[in-house]
Amino acid sequence: MSAIIKALQEITGNDRVLTSPEDLITLGYDGTPVLENAPLAGVIPADAEQVSRIMHLANDSGTPVVPRGSGTGLSGGSVPVPGSIVMLFPRWNRIIEIDEANLTAKVQAGVITADLHAAVEQRGLFYPPDPGSMKICTIGGNVAENSGGLRGLKYGVTANYTMGLQVVLPTGEIIETGNKCVKDVAGLRLTDLFTGSEGILGIFTEVLVRLIPRPAASKTMLATFDRIEDAAESVSEIIAKKIIPCTLEFLDSTTIECVEAYARIGLPSGLAALLLIEVDGHPAVVAEEAEQIVAICKQHRALEVTLAADAAEAERLKTARRAALSALARLKPTTILEDATVPRSEVATMVTRIREIARKYDLTFGNFGHAGDGNLHPTCLTDERDAEEMHRVELAFEEIFRAALDLGGTITGEHGIGLAKKQFLRTSTPDAKMELLQKIKASFDPNNILNPGKIIDSHPRCETLHT
C-alpha cells in the first residue's frame, strides 16, 4: 500500500479512503463527454479540520487534490488529474441554519441544490439559482462553477447569492470570507474571487447564501413557432418592452423532438422552435406581463401560446426543459454541448450563425438554452469513435466561439473552462490577463496541488495536462 494512502487513512479512518478499482473508475468522470481518468484514491473527509490535514499532506508529498461534488460538471472540473486524490463530500448535506431575520442560509458544501430550495421554500423564502441538474448537483459545485439556471434572466447566478464561505486554502489554512451583512467593504471581496474558481483556489466546506422572499405568484407559458427567427425575435421584443421574465428558454426542433420522446408532454411534431416563459412576482404584475408576452409572441407569428393550467403542469414543463441536454443524447452516441453566450440583443444573430456553421461542417446540432440571458447551448450530436467527424466538430466549435466573441460574448456562460475549454481560453485571452490569472493561482497555491491544470496551466512550460 502506498504511503499516501496510509497517511490518508490515518487522517480519516480506513473506510473513508476509497482505493478499489471499481471506486476509482467511477470517480474518473463528470458530465463532460470523452474526458476520463481514474485517480489514485478517493477520500471522504469528516470535517474542515480533516480537509486541512489532507491539504498539508498533499503539499508535503506533492500529490494533487481534486474536489468533487456530484460530478455533473460540463467542463471536466472534477475529472481527476493523473495521480490525484479525489475529495468527496457525500454526507456533507446538512443545512446548518436558515436565518429568517437576515434572509440567509448556511449550508455544508455537499447540500443538494434542490434540497436547499425545498427547505427555504417551506418558510416562504426563495433561493433562485436552479441549474438543470439541481436535483443532484451540490451547492459547493454550484459556487465553484458560478452556476446559472432557468431563473437566471431575472434573478442572476450563484455569485449573486453567495455571501460568504468557509474555505480550506490549498496550503491548508481554514478561512472564512464574507458575513451576513448586506454591506461589507473590508478588504478585497474574496468571496467573489472564490465564486467560479472551479476548485483551483480553495475547497469550500460551508457556504452562506442570500435568500429572498418567495414570489407570490407565477405564470408559465409555452409558445410554439414554425420559424426559428420568429422565436428569437419574440425574445428580443420581450426584453425591449422592458419585461424581465424569470425564465425565457428556447428549444429548437431537434431538441423539442428528443424532449417529447422522453417527457411526453404532448408537444406537436414539426415545430421549428418553442419558448418556455415564466413570469413571477406580484399577482397583478404577473397577470399583466403574461398578457403582454402572449401578445408579443402572437405578433411574431407564434402558432400557439398556452398557459400552464396549474403549478403541477408548470413544473412538468420546466422539468422537461431541464432534461433537454440528456434527452438529446437519445439520437447519437456522443453529445457535445457548448455554452457560448452573447449579449442578449444578439441572440437572434447567434442562432442563425450556429445554423450556418452546422451546415458548413455537415454536422447535426440541437440548440436550446437560456435565450433571455443570451446563454445558448448549441449541442453537437456526434460519435466519438468517428475521428474524421470529431475533427469537423472541433472546427465547428472553434467557429462558434469566434462568432460569440465577435458579437461581444464569451466562450462559456455557466459551465466553466475546466479542461474542456482550456485551449480556447488561452487562444482568446491576451497574455497580460493570462499572466494575471496564473499569478493569482500561484499566490493561493504555490505548489500547484489543488486541481492543477484546470482553467490554466500554472507552469506554462509544463504541458502535460493537455486533453
Next chain:
Amino acid sequence: MTQKTTTPAISDEQLLQCMHCGMCLPTCPTYSLTLRERSSPRGRIRLIKKFSGGELGISETFVEEMNFCLNCRACETACPAGVDYHHLLEFARVAVRSNTKRSVLQKLGKALLDKLFTRPYILKKLARVLYFYQKSGLERLVLASGVLRLMPGNLDRTARLSPRISPRPASEILPEKIPAKGEKKYTVALLTGCVQDVSFAEVTRHAAEVLAWNGCEVHVPRGQVCCGSLHGHIGDLETAGALFSRNAAAFDVSRFDAIIVTAAGCGSFMKEYRDTFAAAGENMRQQAEAFSAKVRDIHEFLAEIPLKKPQRHLPLTVTYHDACHLAHAQKITRQPRQLLEMIPGLTLVPLPESTWCCGSAGTYNLTHPEPAFALLERKVSNIASTCATVVASANPGCSIQIAYGLKEKGMQTEVVHPISLLWQAYGPGEEKW
C-alpha cells in the same frame, strides 16, 4: 425439449447511450443508501462498460455492485437519454453467473428455484404444507419460540416474510374457461403464475370475475408455468427459456385478444420475452415476439375497455404503492389509480415517494436483507404519513414485503391488490377481499 438461449450481447451503442449526466442518481435507492458513485446507475453502467471492453475483470466488488442493484429500474424512468439500464445489468449478471463459483448455500437456493418453479406440482404440494403450517397455529408457535433466530442466515425473517398461502391455488379453483357475463366482447387468457397462484389465488379469481363481468371470456390455460422472471433476473436465462417454451405451448396466443397478468413482475418479464430471447433460435424468437405482443397488465387492459360502473360503496381511505415493475418497467402509473377512483366512496390519497422501491425486488429481501429493510422502513413511514387504512399494491412481492413491514411496526393498515378492491365494489358483498 428446450431450445438453446444465447447470452444477450450488448452493443457499444447501448453503452454509449449513457452520457453520464447523473440525472438518474437521485432516484436510485442503492445510491441513496451509500452515496457512493459505484452503487449508482451511472457508476454501474461505467463498470459494465469497462468490463465489456475488457478493462475490468469480474472482481468481488463488481459482483457485489451488480447484485446490490435492485433492478428496480427507477433510473430508466429518470433517464432522459433513454438508456436501457436493465439490459446492461442483465448482461452483467449473466456474465457474473457463468464466471463465478457459487457457494453451497447459493447452489441450494438455485436448486430450489429450479425445482420449485419448473415443477408446479411440487410448489403446490409445498404450498399445502405451508398452508396447514400457517393455519394450524404451529407457525405462530415456532415464530414465537424464536427458534428460527438460532438458525443460520435469515431464516427467521425468511419465515416471517413467506407468503400467506391460499387454501387452494387459483389454477385449481378456476375452471379452464369462464364465460363472459352478458355480451362477449373479448377473449382473454389469464396467467395464474407461480407464487401468485398459491399465495394470492383470490386476486387471480377476482381478476377473472372482474374481466368476465366486463364482457371477457376468460381462459385459464392448463399446463402454464412460472413466467421465468425470478430466474431471468438473476441471470439464469437457460431455465427462463425452458419456462417460456412451456408457456408458449400452453397459451395458444393467436386465440386471445390479450394475455392478462395481475402481477407486475411477471407482466414486465413477459412483455420482454421478445428482447430476452431475441438472440435465440428463429422459432423461439418468433414465439417470443408473438407472446409479448399479447401481454397486458390487468389495469392496463381494463383502462382500455369500456367498464361497467361499480355500484357498491367502499368507504375506505386508500393509498397506492407503485410497484417498480409496473411504474418503471411498464410505465403504468395512471391506470391503477384511475380504476381505484372509479370506486364509489373510496378516497385515494397520494403516497409520498410512491415509486420508490419497497426493497422486495424478487428475492432481494432474502439475499440482501439490510438494504431491503432500510428501504422497507422508508416505505412504511411514507405509508404511515398518509393515514390510509388500505395500501393498494399490484405485485405479490411488494405486498408480502409491505405487509410484513406494517406488521412489524404494529400498524393495522391492510395491503390489498387494486383489482380485489374493484372486485369488491362490483361484487356481491358478503366477502371481504
